[in-house]
Structure formats: C-alpha cells, structure tokens
Amino acid sequence: MRLSSLGYKRWEGQSTGIWTRRWVITKTGIDLCLKSKLLKIVIALSWCVSLIAIPVYFTLGQMLSPESGLMGYLSGVFGERFYQAITGLMSWLLLYPEICVNGIYRATFYQMMIGHMAFSFLAVSLFVPKLISHDMSSQAIVIYNSKALTRFDYMIGKFGIVFLILSFMWVAPTIFAWFVGNLLSPDWSFFVHSFDAVATSVLVGLVGVVALSCIALAVSALAKRTSTAVTMWIFISVMSVPISVIMKFVAGGWGAYLNFYYAIYSLGHSLLNLGQVLLDAQNMLPFFSFWMPPFSERDLDTLPMFQRDVVGPSVMLAIFVSISLLIISKKVKPQ
Amino acid sequence: MSFVIETSSLSKRYGSFKALDAVDMSIRPGTIGLLGPNGAGKSTLIKCLLQLQDKDGGKASLLGKDIDRHGREVRTRIGYAPEQDCHIPGMLGCEYVTYCAQLSGLPFSAARQRAHEMLDFVGMEQERYRKVDTYSTGMKQRVKIAQALAHDPELVFLDEPTNGLDPKGQALILDLIEKIWRESGISVALSSHLLHDVDRICEQIVIISGGRILVQDTLENLKSQRKPGAEIVLPDSLERAQGLFARKGWVCEVLSNGNLKVLHGERTLNPVIGALAEEGISPLEIKESPNALNELFVRALGIGDKGAA
Numbered sequence: 001m002r003l004s005s006l007g008y009k010r011w012e013g014q015s016t017g018i019w020t021r022r023w024v025i026t027k028t029g030i031d032l033c034l035k036s037k038l039l040k041i042v043i044a045l046s047w048c049v050s051l052i053a054i055p056v057y058f059t060l061g062q063m064l065s066p067e068s069g070l071m072g073y074l075s076g077v078f079g080e081r082f083y084q085a086i087t088g089l090m091s092w093l094l095l096y097p098e099i100c101v102n103g104i105y106r107a108t109f110y111q112m113m114i115g116h117m118a119f120s121f122l123a124v125s126l127f128v129p130k131l132i133s134h135d136m137s138s139q140a141i142v143i144y145n146s147k148a149l150t151r152f153d154y155m156i157g158k159f160g161i162v163f164l165i166l167s168f169m170w171v172a173p174t175i176f177a178w179f180v181g182n183l184l185s186p187d188w189s190f191f192v193h194s195f196d197a198v199a200t201s202v203l204v205g206l207v208g209v210v211a212l213s214c215i216a217l218a219v220s221a222l223a224k225r226t227s228t229a230v231t232m233w234i235f236i237s238v239m240s241v242p243i244s245v246i247m248k249f250v251a252g253g254w255g256a257y258l259n260f261y262y263a264i265y266s267l268g269h270s271l272l273n274l275g276q277v278l279l280d281a282q283n284m285l286p287f288f289s290f291w292m293p294p295f296s297e298r299d300l301d302t303l304p305m306f307q308r309d310v311v312g313p314s315v316m317l318a319i320f321v322s323i324s325l326l327i328i329s330k331k332v333k334p335q
Numbered sequence: 336m337s338f339v340i341e342t343s344s345l346s347k348r349y350g351s352f353k354a355l356d357a358v359d360m361s362i363r364p365g366t367i368g369l370l371g372p373n374g375a376g377k378s379t380l381i382k383c384l385l386q387l388q389d390k391d392g393g394k395a396s397l398l399g400k401d402i403d404r405h406g407r408e409v410r411t412r413i414g415y416a417p418e419q420d421c422h423i424p425g426m427l428g429c430e431y432v433t434y435c436a437q438l439s440g441l442p443f444s445a446a447r448q449r450a451h452e453m454l455d456f457v458g459m460e461q462e463r464y465r466k467v468d469t470y471s472t473g474m475k476q477r478v479k480i481a482q483a484l485a486h487d488p489e490l491v492f493l494d495e496p497t498n499g500l501d502p503k504g505q506a507l508i509l510d511l512i513e514k515i516w517r518e519s520g521i522s523v524a525l526s527s528h529l530l531h532d533v534d535r536i537c538e539q540i541v542i543i544s545g546g547r548i549l550v551q552d553t554l555e556n557l558k559s560q561r562k563p564g565a566e567i568v569l570p571d572s573l574e575r576a577q578g579l580f581a582r583k584g585w586v587c588e589v590l591s592n593g594n595l596k597v598l599h600g601e602r603t604l605n606p607v608i609g610a611l612a613e614e615g616i617s618p619l620e621i622k623e624s625p626n627a628l629n630e631l632f633v634r635a636l637g638i639g640d641k642g643a644a
Contacts, residue, residue, distance in 0.1 A: 008514065016437075021440060024437040143438075145387050146385050146410065148407050148439055150407055
C-alpha cells in the first residue's frame with residue numbers, strides 16, 4: 001500500500017444537467033443488465049416474433065400487385081388460371097384496403113403482442129434484481145442520495161432502464177416489422193392503411209411496458225436479495241393467475257384484471273378489436289361468406305373475440321402503477 | 336464564505352429516541368473533526384445535512400445555502416464517504432468512481448479523467464481494474480474517498496474513514512485526509528469516535544454526545560485550556576512530598592490508586608519537577624493532567640455510556 005505522491009487537482013468545467021444525470025443512471029443500468037447473455041437471447045427471441053411477420057407482409061404486398069415478382073413466379077408454376085384467380089381475389093381486397101390491409105396487420109400485431117408479453121415476463125425475471133434490490137443490499141442507495149440527485153431522479157433513471165429494455169423488445173420490433181413489411185410492399189399506400197393498426201399496437205405496447213416497468217421496480221424495491229426479487233416477481237406474475245380466476249367468479253369481470261398480464265392482454269384485445277375487423281369483412285366483402293358463416297347475435301354476445309373492455313383493464317393497470325409508485329417512493333431511501 | 340456548516344436547532348428523532356437534540360453550530364472552512372462515542376449522533380448529523388434522512392426540526396445550511404431550498408444544488412459541491420460499504424455490485428473500481436462523478440454532474444470524459452486522477456491520489460494502482468466487490472477494507476475506504484472527491488467538491492464528509500483498518504492503513508488514510516485540505520483547500524468534516532484521528536489532523540473540533548453538541552472550538556484553544564495539575568507516581572516519600580507541596584501552597588491529595596495529585600497552577604511541569612529534585616524525591620512518573628479535549632471526550636464517553644445504559 002503506497003500512498004501516491006500525486007497531488008490533488010481541481011476541476012473547472014460546466015456541470016451536466018439533471019436529465020443527463022438521470023440518463024447516466026439509465027445507461028449504466030442497461031449496460032449492467034446487458035452483461036447477461038441470457039437476457040440478450042430473450043431479447044433476440046422477442047425480435048424474432050416480429051421478424052416472422054415481415055415475410056407475411058411481403059407476401060401480401062406481392063400478391064396484391066399483379067406485376068410483382070412473386071406473382072410472376074406463381075403464375076409460371078401454377079399456370080394462368082391461378083394467376084387470374086388470385087388477382088381477381090386481390091382486386092376485391094384492394095377495393096377495401098382499410099379493412100383488408102388494416103385487418104391483416106391487426107391480426108399479426110395481436111399475435112406479436114402475446115409473444116412480446118411472454119418474453120417481457122422472462123426478461124424482467126432476469127434483470128429485476130439489478131434494478132433496485134442490488135442498490136438496497138449493497139447500500140449504494142446512500143451514494144445516489146448523497147449526489148446531486150433526488151429520490152425522484154433516481155426513480156426516473158431506474159424506470160428508464162426497464163422502460164427502454166422492454167420497449168426495445170416489444171415496441172421497437174413492432175414498428176420495425178411494420179416499417180420493413182410496408183417498405184417491401186409494391187404499394188406504399190399500405191403505410192397509410194396499416195398506420196392505424198401499428199399506432200394501436202404501439203399504444204398497447206407502451207401501456208404494457210409502462211405498467212410492467214412500474215411493477216418490476218416495485219418488486220425490486222421490496223426485495224433486498226437477488227433470489228428474493230426473482231422469486232417475488234415470478235410468484236406475483238404466476239400467482240395472480242389463480243387469484244384473478246377466483247376473483248372473476250367472486251367479484252365479476254373486473255376481478256380477472258388482478259392479473260396484470262391479463263389486464264394488458266385485455267386492453268390490447270379490446271383496442272386491436274379483431275372482432276370488429278371480422279364483422280366489417282363479413283359485411284363489406286362479398287366473398288367472405290364463402291369462407292365463414294355469418295355471426296349470429298348470440299355469437300356477438302358470447303364469443304370472447306367480440307368482448308371489449310377498455311375501461312376495466314385501464315383502471316386496473318392505473319391502480320397497479322399507483323401502488324407500485326407508492327411502494328417505490330416509500331422503499332427507495334437509505335436505511 | 337464565512338461558514339461551511341451552519342445549523343440552528345437541528346433535531347432528529349427515532350421514535351422516542353433523540354438522535355439530534357436542537358443542534359446549533361457554525362463551522363468555518365478547514366478540517367473539522369466530529370468527535371463522539373458510537374451512537375452519539377455524528378452519522379445522523381451528517382445524514383441530515385446531506386438530506387439522506389429527513390430532519391424533524393431546525394434549519395441547516397451547507398456552504399452558505401439552505402439545504403431545504405437548495406438541496407440538490409448544494410450536493411453538487413459536497414462529497415460524502417459513508418461509514419458502511421456502498422459500492423455497486425459488478426462494477427470495476429474505476430467505473431464506479433467515474434459513475435459517481437457523472438452522477439455529480441461531470442460529463443463522461445471529464446468524469447473518467449477525474450476518476451483516474453483521484454484513484455492515483457488515493458494510491459490505487461492496478462486494483463482499480465478489479466471489481467469493487469473483491470476489494471479489501473482498506474481499498475474500499477480509499478475508493479470511497481476517491482468517489483467523494485471525484486467531482487471536486489468544496490466540502491467533503493468522511494464518516495469513520497479509518498474503521499476496520501490496521502494502524503498502517505489508518506495512517507495512510509489520515510495522511511490522505513490531511514492532504515485534501517492542505518493541498519486543495521477542500522474543507523473536510525471527519526467523523527470519528529477515535530480521539531487520535533481527530534487530534535492528528537483537525538483544526539476545529541465538534542464534540543457530540545447524546546445528540547447534543549458538548550463543545551465546538553478550535554483544537555488549539557481546547558489544548559491550551561490545560562488544568563494546571565499533575566499526577567505523581569511515587570515509590571515512597573509520600574508524606575515528604577505532601578509536606579513539600581503544602582509548603583509551596585499547592586493543594587494535593589492522595590488518589591485511590593496511591594498516586595499523588597497536585598494542583599500546582601503553573602503553565603508547565605518544570606516547577607514541580609524542580610521542587611521534587613531539590614527535596615531529593617525521585618518520582619517514578621509524572622503525568623500531566625489531561626487537556627480540555629481529552630477531558631471533554633472522556634466526559635462525552637460517559638454521557639454516551641449513560642445513554643446506552
């Protein structure tokens with residue numbers, strides 16, 4: 001142990017602003033989380049969910065364009081009659097792009113939402129202790145609070161970690177798939193017709209990410225040990241399923257939203273509104289009844305596809321977020 | 336700036352326990368020793384000043400600014416090395432100090448450069464590229480000091496920086512703390528329960544016990560307030576010595592340990608030694624009476640013990 005003979009040097013420079021300091025917390029947290037290979041794999045898998053949709057959009061776009069390379073190839077393989085049948089069918093679709101293009105995009109975004117939710121659960125399980133639990137157990141929380149930061153700044157910085165990671169694996173792939181899918185389509189009007197679908201999907205994604213971020217932070221603030229944080233997160237996520245089922249019978253439909261994943265799913269289901277897409281298709285596309293018999297009044301009342309509730313899950317998610325923020329603000333302070 | 340730390344009726348309670356009891360103090364720039372036994376309220380005082388804990392009453396200013404109104408702004412100019420370990424798991428030493436500097440408002444490039452300069456200053460060499468989790472106690476203390484200084488504060492609080500260190504490590508840390516004020520002009524508030532640490536490097540002393548300030552003065556003043564007395568250890572000749580002191584007009588008494596305590600009223604021990612030599616009495620030892628700092632610290636320990644009981 002040799003004490004350096006170097007002297008102390010003064011620093012004269014301009015200090016950074018508060019948002020830069022919050023960003024430092026976020027960036028450093030993301031870097032620490034991404035040291036986990038498993039998390040990188042989960043993120044990659046989540047992207048795969050969206051990347052799979054791109055060939056679907058590409059094929060759709062090619063089939064709608066008579067001069068497209070794909071149609072030329074198919075007519076060469078299956079003959080002129082196939083070509084005429086497809087172009088005839090697709091010309092009907094082009095008469096109603098707001099139903100067909102929008103409907104196909106909504107259906108794929110709905111599938112993506114389910115995949116992204118599952119991978120988000122896995123991702124949070126992997127990094128939830130690194131959010132606040134580690135700082136509490138190592139007393140690093142004292143260092144944060146002794147710097148030019150408030151508890152609120154710390155919370156914003158930590159929120160940024162979860163929000164950005166989850167957005168990157170949920171919202172970003174959705175936008176990417178939509179953009180690249182449309183870029184490959186021969187008709188750029190698809191951008192316009194599918195915009196409503198992607199906007200809705202992004203909205204659902206953002207609501208889901210914000211809710212999951214707050215809940216994950218609250219869980220991380222409650223647990224001081226790594227294993228406790230992971231166990232608590234899995235327990236809360238998994239145990240909320242039977243609880244919500246029981247509460248659904250006891251307290252009605254709202255009870256089911258006690259499972260925050262179900263609440264996010266229900267919100268997405270209601271906003272993407274696939275039932276309405278089918279009804280519109282049935283009412284406006286003459287050939288649609290060849291494929292699917294018309295829905296009865298009873299179907300509209302009973303089939304889950306047609307059940308919509310935006311208020312219930314929204315209110316319940318708002319309650320989850322409020323409780324989480326309350327827990328975080330109470331817990332995030334030096335002991 | 337006249338005072339770096341100023342408090343008025345600063346109070347803090349934990350349930351019914353008064354951790355800080357209407358603390359009033361005004362401290363000038365320099366090296367400040369917060370001295371007191373364990374549980375006296377030193378750490379609580381620092382935590383309240385840094386707003387790590389909410390105070391229950393009173394006012395406080397750091398570097399001339401009210402902490403309630405300018406808390407975050409003030410903390411950009413303050414450094415703090417807490418008593419306990421406070422590293423971020425998984426970070427290298429240099430990453431940790433850089434990160435702390437960034438949190439205090441330094442841009443990344445400046446923070447990285449300052450981090451390395453401060454790690455040089457505290458004597459951390461290649462260890463800086465190891466994870467902080469793997470550091471020894473001494474290294475952790477030094478990296479804590481480096482992070483407290485990395486953003487070039489005007490006042491730095493060091494809470495028990497020599498805790499858990501061997502004598503060599505303690506000496507290194509104290510040398511370092513002394514250099515901070517002497518070479519850079521950064522005021523240092525050193526909290527310790529060790530009189531030796533504070534006595535060695537601090538110019539101003541605040542003795543705390545039971546959440547109250549017992550004394551606040553300069554070390555020089557406290558040391559000069561010496562009681563004009565001595566304790567003499569004699570192998571024999573006790574009566575002769577008593578007679579001698581009676582003739583000199585000095586009050587003396589025999590202590591329970593058999594030693595003789597004499598209040599001679601002189602500035603030094605020389606007259607006592609001279610008188611004993613003239614009388615042909617050879618004492619085994621002559622102990623100077625403790626100075627005010629020692630006495631006040633012993634008193635603080637007593638109050639602390641009563642509080643603990």
